[in-house]
Amino acid sequence: MNRFAVRFLCRFCVIGLVVLGWFAPINAADSPKERLAVAREHFQKGRYGEALEILDSLAKDVAKDVDAVELAKARCEALLAQGERDAAERILNEAIKAHEDAAELHGLLAMIHFERGRYDAADASVAQALKLDSNQLQARLIQAHLWTERGEIAKADTGYRWFVRYYNSQQPNEAEPLLFVGEGAAQYARWHSVAQIFDFCVNTVAKDALKADKQCWQAHQLTGRLLLEKYNRAQGIPELKAALAINPNAADVHVLLAQSAVGEYNWDEVEDEAKRALEIAPKTPGALRALAEAKLYFRDADAAEKLLAEAMEINPVDQETLALVATLRMLQDGWPDVARLKVLVDNLDRIAGLKPDEISSLLAKAGRDDKDGKDQKEEPKEGVASELSRFERIVVEVATRNPKPGYFLTALGEQVDRFRQHAIAEPLFKQAITLMPQLSQPKTALGQVYMQTGRIDDAKKLLDDAFKADPYHVRVSNMRKVLKVLDDYSTVTTEHFVIRADAKLDKLLARYMAEYLEEVYPELTTLFGFEPETRTQIEIYNEAKGLNGHQWFSARMVGLPWVQTIGASTGSIIAMTSPS
Numbered sequence: 410m411n412r413f414a415v416r417f418l419c420r421f422c423v424i425g426l427v428v429l430g431w432f433a434p435i436n437a438a439d440s441p442k443e444r445l446a447v448a449r450e451h452f453q454k455g456r457y458g459e460a461l462e463i464l465d466s467l468a469k470d471v472a473k474d475v476d477a478v479e480l481a482k483a484r485c486e487a488l489l490a491q492g493e494r495d496a497a498e499r500i501l502n503e504a505i506k507a508h509e510d511a512a513e514l515h516g517l518l519a520m521i522h523f524e525r526g527r528y529d530a531a532d533a534s535v536a537q538a539l540k541l542d543s544n545q546l547q548a549r550l551i552q553a554h555l556w557t558e559r560g561e562i563a564k565a566d567t568g569y570r571w572f573v574r575y576y577n578s579q580q581p582n583e584a585e586p587l588l589f590v591g592e593g594a595a596q597y598a599r600w601h602s603v604a605q606i607f608d609f610c611v612n613t614v615a616k617d618a619l620k621a622d623k624q625c626w627q628a629h630q631l632t633g634r635l636l637l638e639k640y641n642r643a644q645g646i647p648e649l650k651a652a653l654a655i656n657p658n659a660a661d662v663h664v665l666l667a668q669s670a671v672g673e674y675n676w677d678e679v680e681d682e683a684k685r686a687l688e689i690a691p692k693t694p695g696a697l698r699a700l701a702e703a704k705l706y707f708r709d710a711d712a713a714e715k716l717l718a719e720a721m722e723i724n725p726v727d728q729e730t731l732a733l734v735a736t737l738r739m740l741q742d743g744w745p746d747v748a749r750l751k752v753l754v755d756n757l758d759r760i761a762g763l764k765p766d767e768i769s770s771l772l773a774k775a776g777r778d779d780k781d782g783k784d785q786k787e788e789p790k791e792g793v794a795s796e797l798s799r800f801e802r803i804v805v806e807v808a809t810r811n812p813k814p815g816y817f818l819t820a821l822g823e824q825v826d827r828f829r830q831h832a833i834a835e836p837l838f839k840q841a842i843t844l845m846p847q848l849s850q851p852k853t854a855l856g857q858v859y860m861q862t863g864r865i866d867d868a869k870k871l872l873d874d875a876f877k878a879d880p881y882h883v884r885v886s887n888m889r890k891v892l893k894v895l896d897d898y899s900t901v902t903t904e905h906f907v908i909r910a911d912a913k914l915d916k917l918l919a920r921y922m923a924e925y926l927e928e929v930y931p932e933l934t935t936l937f938g939f940e941p942e943t944r945t946q947i948e949i950y951n952e953a954k955g956l957n958g959h960q961w962f963s964a965r966m967v968g969l970p971w972v973q974t975i976g977a978s979t980g981s982i983i984a985m986t987s988p989s
């Protein structure tokens with residue numbers, strides 16, 4: 410055998426030993442505690458199958474020096490990470506029978522019940538957990554979520570505030586309790602617009618969790634999600650990528666990336682990330698919703714129906730899922746009458762006390778009142794029948810469970826606004842603000858609606874208030890900057906148009922456009938058989954304050970600095986990048 414062959418075989422053997430050492434099963438002589446620690450490492454790195462293999466073997470041995478409660482919890486979490494909800498619940502219930510005094514098991518069961526929409530069962534598990542340990546963090550968090558889902562906002566607010574006080578009094582330093590504190594405190598910060606607590610969650614809680622456990626990808630997930638809520642993709646996406654660098658099989662992280670891509674209208678990325686999440690954990694509701702949003706955008710109703718049906722199997726009362734189902738029903742059955750919709754949403758907080766025929770009569774009256782004194786013999790307008798539409802039945806169902814469904818209304822408003830149904834989105838956002846004034850999201854969304862419809866003064870006030878409440882929100886900040894640029898523009902007003910442009914850079918262009926548009930106006934309105942009720946607003950964006958015209962145009966349309974076109978219309982306004 411020549412020297413080359415010998416060297417090759419030696420290298421091959423060395424590599425083989427390394428590979429075998431990497432994948433070799435845990436030595437039977439290793440202590441149960443060491444094996445449990447290895448299983449934990451496998452879990453944190455997304456090797457769920459390997460983790461379960463070790464955990465299941467430990468469960469069979471019933472080793473005395475392994476915490477049986479910790480073992481049961483670890484098995485359950487590994488199964489949940491793969492979407493095995495029923496198997497996880499079975500193991501958890503068996504463990505609870507053997508360890509009824511384990512508060513953390515009741516807290517975990519409360520979470521499972523909550524995520525399946527079984528709120529009464531979740532209540533019972535929360536009560537048992539807190540009876541055993543009043544500081545059981547997971548139970549405390551689920552309790553606050555349950556209050557929110559039932560419209561008991563004052564109780565929920567107290568529940569989330571508890572986490573801030575808990576941190577101040579207990580100063581936890583382990584990763585898991587820090588993550589629960591981060592979740593609860595972040596919700597309190599959202600509701601009270603406390604920028605300092607938001608900063609605390611990102612720069613203290615998450616970082617301390619990583620100090621406690623370098624493999625704590627959940628800390629990166631928490632930070633990334635909070636940053637993306639503010640449309641801060643520049644910092645949020647790298648945090649999620651950092652989470653995936655530790656655990657490439659974190660389904661929830663892939664869901665967050667898919668949801669972020671929805672906001673960017675990057676449907677290819679939505680599909681890639683959502684499908685990856687479903688490969689890891691089948692029937693993950695967030696992934697199914699992201700795919701359904703893509704199908705809805707392209708009006709593929711059949712595909713959206715199937716995806717949402719799967720999501721409903723997991724949790725039939727989830728507000729975000731029901732908002733998508735309601736949107737689907739409107740696409741299938743037609744957009745609702747706006748006057749009738751306003752009456753419906755204005756009465757959501759008392760729907761639970763009305764009988765079905767009383768609700769129908771209330772809405773039918775809205776249709777009649779909307780005729781504004783027209784001949785009563787006129788045929789009823791489509792969409793104002795006394796019977797509830799499929800869309801209306803969903804809204805009533807949600808309000809019956811929760812008299813203050815601010816999250817549902819906001820999600821629904823965002824969906825219909827994506828289809829440029831501004832008149833429908835507006836009352837939804839307004840009522841979300843009325844029922845849950847602590848939410849910043851509907852305020853921002855309503856400000857965007859006003860921007861899209863050319864109601865600049867209304868937008869200015871709302872966005873100023875939103876910015877005071879949430880100075881970290883990138884989209885709000887960008888839209889306020891656009892309004893300041895518009896303030897500096899000159900205006901050319903004609904009989905049918907209002908043109909805003911930079912007085913120095915585009916003055917001649919604006920004048921020429923005004924003359925030409927008025928010249929062709931009669932021809933175009935005759936050709937299309939339509940004439941706008943109000944003047945059409947046109948905005949021409951040029952370089953200003955260190956940014957080019959395209960960046961200002963993009964911020965004008967979506968609140969973010971990049972749109973892959975140079976001109977767009979919302980139906981009420983036309984915005985474009987200056988050709989100069």
